[in-house]
Amino acid sequence: MRIGDIARQAGVSTRALRYYEEQGLLTSQRSPSGQRIYPESAVERVRLIQQLFTAGLPSRTIVQLMPYIDTGHGPPEVFELMAAERDRISAAMADLAAARDALDRMIEIAHHPTPEHCPALREPPWTPHHDAEAATAAVV
Amino acid sequence: MRIGDIARQAGVSTRALRYYEEQGLLTSQRSPSGQRIYPESAVERVRLIQQLFTAGLPSRTIVQLMPYIDTGHGPPEVFELMAAERDRISAAMADLAAARDALDRMIEIAHHPTPEHCPALREPPWTPHHDAEAATAAVV
DNA sequence: CTTGCCCTTGACGTCAACGTCAACTCCTAC
DNA sequence: GTAGGAGTTGACGTTGACGTCAAGGGCAAG
Structure with a gap:
């Protein structure tokens, strides 16, 4: 071929x-x-x-x-490399699961537009120490 | 800060x-x-x-x-983008799981050095049509 | 005042798995 | 024999999330 x-x-x-x-x-x-x-x-x-x-x-x-x-066999260092990569993949899967859960939480929050629902993603937008109510008004 | x-x-x-x-x-x-x-x-x-x-x-x-x-809300297109990314992450997790299983199979095979055990990864190493036994000897 | 650590912008370097010409050669079909 | 679709090597381009100088300004301590 x-x-x-x-x-x-x-x-x-x-x-x-x-x-x-x-x-x-x-x-x-x-x-x-x-x-x-x-x-x-x-x-x-x-x-x-x-x-x-x-x-x-x-x-x-x-x-x-x-x-x-x-061939199905080789030096033992490579053998451990395979195990290490397998573990790295498992860790990557856990990271992906965590990120997916974070997205799911965002989607959940977006589905329920209740302003009381877990701020969790940001405090009052770094009030610049003076006109705090102006910034709050800007958000609204 | x-x-x-x-x-x-x-x-x-x-x-x-x-x-x-x-x-x-x-x-x-x-x-x-x-x-x-x-x-x-x-x-x-x-x-x-x-x-x-x-x-x-x-x-x-x-x-x-x-x-x-x-803010917890935004344009609906972005909403669908979140769902699409969540699905993409799920698909990536499936790919990782498949690769990890492939590595596990390789590790399994490497653990059991039985020459009968599922060739599955390569046929006879593309015998160059003439000195087949020379190539075989080279592998050994 | 000066030492030393933190900060600034700007700009170029990196790394990996290819994409994309360019300029030829090869082979198959008519 | 000739058109056109594959194949060849060589070399430069791409993309993303930064790393790494370079050249300078800011600020507390001694």
Whole structure:
């Protein structure tokens, strides 16, 4: 298969595939005229790479994981790297959950336009020490 | 409070705070000599901004949310923007979960060095059509 | 008064995963 | 043989949230 076929089936650009090769994430045979030839399995591999990118792993880290991806074993430091990345992803998920909850609270507040409802997001707008009622009037 | 105090309490750099102001995310009073003066509530505000950044919202989007953050209401389009961002965050969490599961599978496989265990990640390493056993020997 | 730490604006640097020409070559179809 | 759609390398552009000088002003302590 040529680069365009892989790109279509994996849903990425050909530029991305050449970039992956440049980074050592993807290898390819070459046809006599210099064109890249890939096996079928390259599609699945590219999807995995994409998934890891989406999860926030930089290409350098993915390169380090390659021995495990290819052969199923490698140096033990890389093994711990996998565990560390998994934990980092879990932490990122917790951050996302917290942010989503914050948005949900904002949506909840916006749904109930009761002026008594949890100020929580700002005190009186940093009254400039003199005309406090003017600032209050400006808000209203 | 001055910029350094806010930076310390919120755990960000002073550069970040000036950037936030430049982007319209944070306002400040000025002392007679031109120094930025913040209310106590700025710390909480900066933490919220950080949380939204961590969740992948760009500054332009956060700016649009500001009317809701400040006053609790705003144009309805912004209302839908909040819902859209919440959904995007949920989708990102699903992506992270999938990637974490993929890593867990890799860790599982690495724990059981049985050569029979789900190749699943690559076929025979694209045997270059001639010296197949040489390549196999190279892997070993 | 001067030492030293904090503040100011302005402007350039960074990093990562590509996008986007440019200038060629290759291969398939007619 | 020739048009046109792929492929090739090389190199510069992009985007966002800051980092990092550079050059100066402000302010309390000794």
